[in-house]
């Protein structure tokens with residue numbers, strides 16, 4: 675079932691077109707990453723989906739509803755974590771969660787929300803004393819309060835330390851497993867690769883690449899890297915490589931097969947390929963390729 679549907683969405687600010695007719699869909703229980711450089715239009719898209727902004731053209735549906743016209747119904751089923759949270763600095767974590775519980779239909783118990791977000795040790799801490807990463811965790815606790823069917827997470831782990839980030843990933847994975855549909859923006863490409871089943875990369879208001887995460891990356895093949903054995907002419911290798919000093923890289927559709935070929939060839943000659951590294955393409959490779967082809 676399609677939970678989020680974006681069709682030909684356009685949005686301008688005082689004549690500046692921030693989103694230029696984009697379309698994508700997110701299925702129930704899917705984690706979808708909206709990626710792209712600063713100013714690409716990700717937050718704007720999320721704000722339209724959350725009903726904070728009205729689309730200039732095109733249509734958006736969340737759970738089959740119009741986020742502006744059906745605002746009340748959408749709000750009950752959607753959890754939102756945008757970039758700038760407006761907290762009261764003098765309230766504690768527990769008081770903040772309690773205040774939000776009052777506005778939430780059938781909220782989670784306070785301690786459950788605090789624990790889910792990884793703030794179990796800090797209920798009595800004032801918001802002003804929280805670090806940037808801890809504030810993001812409080813944001814997450816509030817977004818999860820209403821047991822939402824859909825979650826909008828705009829850069830949810832910015833400022834978090836690696837452990838907190840991994841905890842948040844575990845929470846996101848768990849929620850998706852339970853059927854929550856999650857739209858995520860992030861500048862951490864590893865985060866997107868770890869969490870998202872599908873993605874769209876935006877640039878200057880347009881989608882420049884989109885698809886299933888695993889399929890998109892697999893289609894780009896991968897690479898085998900190693901250090902050239904001394905006195906070896908790279909032209910003698912059984913596969914073409916690019917050479918930078920002593921470092922050789924072989925780009926291949928199937929990097930595992932390329933590694934086999936190279937290793938067998940080396941073994942037959944009593945050679946080793948030190949520092950051998952085999953990997954499929956990463957999101958970072960995809961980003962860099964897109965930058966190159968845009969030049």
Ligand SMILES: Nc1ncnc2c1ncn2[C@@H]1O[C@H](COP(=O)(O)OP(=O)(O)OP(=O)(O)O)[C@@H](O)[C@H]1O
Pocket residue numbers: 687688690692710711712713714715716717718719
């Ligand atoms: N309220 C606003 N008024 C005018 N211009 C805006 C407004 N909000 C966003 N913009 C502009 O629209 C463009 C898209 O912004 P948006 O915040 O959607 O990008 P983003 O992809 O989320 O960027 P980031 O990764 O930095 O969060 C930017 O050029 C931004 O300056």
